[in-house]
Amino acid sequence: MNKRRHSTKWYFLQMGYYAFMILVAIIMAFPIYFALISSVKGNTEIFSNPFVPTVSPVFENYPRAIKTGHIDKSFFNTIYITLSAVLIAMLSGAMASYILAKFRFRGRAFIYVFVVAGMMIPIQTIIIPLAFYLGKLGLFDNHPALILLFTAFQIPMTVFVVTGFMKGFPHEIEEAAVIDGATHSRTLFMIIIPLSAPALVSASIFNFINIWNNLLFPLIFIRSAEKQMLALSLQSFFAERGSDYGGVMAAIVISITPTILAYVMMQERVEMGLMAGAVKG
Amino acid sequence: MDQYYSNKRIVLLFLLPALVIYVGLAVYPIVQSIVFSFYEWNGLQGVPMEYVGMNNFGSMFRSAKFWLSVKNVLQFIAVNLIFQIIIGYGLAVLLAQNRPGFKIFKTIFFFPVVLPLTATALLWKFIYFPNNIGVLNQLLNAIGLESLKTGWLINTKTALNAVSIANVWTGFGYHMVIGFAALSAIPDGIMESSMIDGATGFRQFFSITLPMIWESMKISFVLLITGSMKNFDIIFVMTEGGPNGATHVPSTLMYYEAFKYDHYGLGSAISVFIFVASLALAGLTIRLMRRESVEY
Known part of the structure; x- marks a missing residue:
């Protein structure tokens, strides 16, 4: 059975596996991603668009926090x-x-x-x-x-x-x-x-x-x-x-x-x- | 050599530093904690201590706040146990198939375990923010489930489960790695011969895999139950026990009674309860999960 061509079902299973793992990976990584992109945003922008990085990063947050x-x-x-x-x-x-x-x-x-x-x-x-x-x-x-x-x-x-x-x-x-x-x-x-x-x-x-x-x-x-x-x-x-x-x-x-x-x-x-x-x- | 291994002076000398630190700062305070639970005094220093017998335990057991915190911690334990075991061991089974890229997934799933709980708790607080500010609510908006939106940590109905889920996120990676190690230790031959015998999928999992990883799962159960029983950080940072006590567990209640309201006697009684309860729960878990160990 080792050199047999894979069936369509096999490919769907493979795809399902990776789709699922990637979804879990996104859930796990999101809070850290959220912290990173928000740490260079102004106060209003953080929640007005929490999912995408800002186009105009501000770095003042760091010295102020410190x-x-x-x-x-x-x-x-x-x-x-x-x-x-x-x-x-x-x-x-x-x-x-x-x-x-x-x-x-x-x-x-x-x-x-x-x-x-x-x-x-x-x-x-x-x-x-x-x-x-x-x-x-x-x-x-x-x-x-x-x-x-x-x-x-x-x-x-x-x-x-x-x-x-x-x-x-x-x-x-x-x-x-x-x-x-x-x-x-x-x-x-x-x-x-x-x-x-x-x-x-x-x-x-x-x-x-x-x-x-x-x-x-x-x-x-x-x-x-x-x-x-x-x-x-x-x-x-x-x-x-x-x-x-x-x-x-x-x-x-x-x-x-x-x-x-x-x-x-x-x-x-x-x-x-x-x-x-x-x-x- | 016998002389070398039975030198009394060396035995004493080498044991002493560890024992002095451990006994002085960990064991002795437990004894003191039990003693303190029979006294009442309303200030850390310079206040006379009054012996009150079992009164602290009496007021603890009569307090509705205390029973609410016990109910809360049981619910917290249950949610964490169920989800961390299912997600952790489920992902371990998927990772153990060793498909390309599984190492990257394992790394990503595990890393919340090493993060400071204070930081993750604050991040989840932002995710749970009310109205249209919170990330979760915005996500619900985006996928057309506006009706589910709520102030996750302000709503007494959702607060405890919201905190529990955040804790599941921070912790299941640990049990995933324990499960992964146990699965990797199963000899390949066993799986192959069971396949030849016609066992597949669920059948194979329940009659071959599960008994093989049972010992590891037992460790996960004990760690999850005792760990959830003692949990303080995530609740303290996310809700401080609120709203209206809906997320208080014995450990946060102990902190507030002792260090905020100066009820040190009552606080000591609660801490003795935490100690006894976590020992009892650990013992009970080990007993309930006892079974013939599998030799292979």
Whole structure:
């Protein structure tokens, strides 16, 4: 049957398949297309013709959004906070995972389950006590405190993925290192962590996207516009200047660009990283 | 080597950073949250806390607002479960046929998953704008369905489903990729031999494919149910629980009770409810979906 000419029915099926997929693709891409074309339109033009790009683009929306919405400051705050939390979660997670994957001591299984169970904690459940204690300690508007908070919620996933990966390492790896006289720390940082790079990268991508997109923590713990994170700056820009549609659209485009770029550049890795929580990485 | 793997000092030293951060900032607050739910105090700081026993839970269960939020979250979960599974796994089946160009489609369908929910929620808000401003209403005008036009997020009848659909748009790509991975893992031989046995189309899907991807689907169900239970961002940005509470879910209600009206005790009671409900729903889902696993 391999070289037979295709029937008319086959061609209709093919066409139907692609017509359907293209329709879904349009629905998926439209909101982003809408944000892009609207971000260079004047306020009235955005809704008078939402479907086609403008013939006379205006770029003032961007500087205005950046200035009044503090988008530039919160953009860099978000990069700083996200990267720091991802790094601390990666390091502390790798250290703990190494112990949980390879070492023998009483209570190991319990500690593993205890940490991994943290994936089930809804952050809403702990927001009131955290606000209570951070307020008491005067730690609102405090970036290091926020970084550690984010870290705490990324550790369970990181340990889950990385421990699973390290369990597959043969003992011979460390035997060679021990014969060479390497200490535990040296073995961990020079041998185990580099070998775990695939799992660490997957977990870190997952953590990065989660923190970058988080709304609730900055909503509660950051009060000043100067220290704010991107998701919330965007939300409050809309709340305060909701009728500046062009500005809101420009702010949206700025906030989605990094994640879109990251996804386009490392598509497979991002998909794997995001799935790592669902299916062992 | 035994010595290497049982060095107590190293065990402690390496576990400590992760455990201190995790216990201090994630586990301990849960315990505190339960404790707080038995107290009432009307301000975050400098206000005396009064022990009120089960009163917070009492007023929570007597509150019509709370029950409306529970009804809303169940509806939100149901819409997301049904549509995200059907669209996600349906597209996964279509993509798994590996026709030319499927990679491009997969990329486009998945990318809303990585976008910040705040941004997508705002975009959908523009799409749902009322009158002839909103993109959806203009689309309805263009295709001659003017009668369906409404203020999607202002109308109490449509607001919750409108938000749910926006959430479906942002999320189904994730389950599509889980489903796609599961379908790709089915050995070709199984499909071929089932075709030789005469199984095609739906028959093949329900008796061969579905059992093979059941474990992945179970993960999708659990993630969707617990994720929808905890959802806060999209509702907060799109409707703030309005109009008139029509889109409040327990997590937004908790935020407003605690941080807007200073009812921290009641807020804590609601957050304990969210925690217990998501654990119970996850457990129930796993139990209901338990079946013989398929070996191949």
